[in-house]
Amino acid sequence: MISEKIECIQGDITKISADAIVNAANSSLMGGGGVDGAIHRAGGPSILEECRKIVAKQGGCKTGEAVLTTAGDLPSRHVIHTVGPVWNGGTHDEEQLLANCYKNSLHLAADHQLRTIAFPNISTGIYGFPKDMAAAISVQTLNQILQTDNRIDKVFLVCFDDENYDLVTQELGK
Ligand code: ADP
DSSP states (O other): OOOTTEEEEESOGGGOOSSEEEEEEOTTOSOOSHHHHHHHHHHOHHHHHHHHHHHHHHOSOOTTOEEEEEOTTSSSSEEEEEEOOOOSTTOSSHHHHHHHHHHHHHHHHHHTTOOEEEEOOTTSSTTOOOHHHHHHHHHHHHHHHHHHOTTOOEEEEEESSHHHHHHHHHHHTO
8 A cells, every 4th residue: 555645746847845855856956957946946046056055065965965945926935856867778786776766765754853754756758767666666655655754744746748647647556
């Protein structure tokens, strides 16, 4: 049984009101295309300013890890920036690294008393991760944590495109 705390919705993550939304960032934390560009555009310059401070302190963010900023002008309160793996044939630990993104983002939220969190389909855009595998990893990883960690009330998987929406919905029904 998949936890009822996980909900799949279709839409634009910048419109979501949650304690935190997750950004599929790159390791420089300096913005990019896709959902990263959309979040910085809609959230305004204060998010990038905070990212700059994090980079100055710790020198970017490694693949699979996550950092927290506030959310500027977005309806959510915080942004968790995590760096998904670039798909490179599947033999470079991509699956584990993608699972780490979900795990570390959820733990970071919980450690800051954030109880509702929205994820995009990390790595399934420019980074080329197969969408079916990514859907399974996202649902299974989140479900495993939610079974034992009661600090999170709700996780939204926000799918931008029909294919991801269908795959995640299927995965939730398993
Ligand atoms: P990555 O580099 O991790 O692949 P992308 O931003 O290219 O990141 O894509 C990740 C996913 O985010 C893709 O499935 C893409 O369709 C989706 N996406 C793009 N814009 C938005 C948005 N505004 N809200 C939610 N998801 C989005």
